[in-house]
Amino acid sequence: MNGMCIVLFILAFASIGTCQSVQSTARTPECLHFSSKTSGNNHISQGFGKRIPKPTGTGHECSHNLSHWLWHETENFRTWAMNSTFVTGVRDGTLHPTSFGIFMLQDAIFCLEMSKSFQVAANQLSNGSLKSLLEHEVKSYKRCGDELLTEWHIRNAPAIVVGAECQEYIDNHVNATRDEHPIYGIVAAIPCLRLWPWIGQQINLQNHQYGVYTDWVNYNFDPTYDGYKKLEVMTNEFYAKGLIDKDKALHYYAKSIEGEAAFFDSVKP
Structure with a gap:
């Protein structure tokens, strides 16, 4: 086991049960690239193209409740996330501590x-409820990222290199906030915030x-x-006003x- 893996292994045992944050990054997506490895130089990532399902495509028409339609159109991705190596590993208590640490x-x-990406979207607006919501997300994601790094005793965030799956996930939100109306940054952020509690509901039902x-x-x-509901309310309001294209929204939502799911499934058991 190389030195980096030993450090991650020790840190994982030290922080399991106390890590109370969710996701984040400290460099622009263009600077991040895939290199995470375990001992023996085996890539932690298993490839972004692994076992990727298609959007469910229920055929249901989209009513005024766009967020409801987006959630149901992407059911297959939820199933993938639920069966991913990370989720099943923490669910069963079997995930290797090094893999847990690398994911964290x-x-x-x-x-x-994500905080930086939300800031790009917020900067496009002068005022209003959408700008306020975007700025709230800027602070929230920044706080989560900083807390995680503090808990893992990491001072130099740019030294962390993310895998291909995490990078593609980041890039999707960056593309939404850079190339589209700021509301698409909200649309692209909903899946993360809604998926995690949904996984919790499924796990609790299984009594693991x-x-x-x-x-x-x-x-x-x-x-x-x-x-996530406040983001869905904002999304539905903009859709009702004709300011969101449902197909474009589905593109960014599904990619998120x-x-x-791909990020969850990129770790080794």
């Missing part, structure tokens, strides 16, 4: 990059024991969390939930 460090970078990951699962996959 990338998650910190994800959050920091989480072993050393019990505290982490109970906090991060909290089935009662509903913070696909990215979440």
Whole structure:
């Protein structure tokens, strides 16, 4: 086992049960690239193209409730996330601590990059409720990323290199906020915020024991969390005003939930 893996292994055991943040990144997406490895130079990532399902495509017409339609059109990605190596590993308490640590460090970078991406969207607006919501997300994701790095005793965030799956996930949100109306930054962020409590609901229904990951699962996959709803309300309001194209919204939404599932599935058991 190389030195980096030893450090991650020790840190994982030290922080399991106390890690209480979600995702983030400290450099621009263009500077991040894939290099995470385990001992023996085996890539932690298993490839963004692995077992990727297509959007469910229920054929249902989209009513005024765009967020409801987007959620149901992407059901297959939720199933993928639920069966991913990370989720099943923490669910069963069997995920290798090194893999847990590598995921958490990338998650910190994800959050920091999301904060930057939200800031790009917010800067396009002079005022209003959408700008306020975007600025709230800027602070929220920045706080989550900073807390994760602090818990893992990381001072130099740019030294963390994310995998291909995490990078593609980041890039989707960056593309939405850079190339589209700022509301698409909200649309692309909903899957992450809604998927985690949904996973918690499924896990609770299955009555699993989480072993050393019990505290982490109970906090991060909290089935009662509903913070995503304020983003859905804003999305539905903009759609009702004709300011969102549903097909474009589905593109960014599906890429986000696909990215979440692929990121979950990029770790080794």
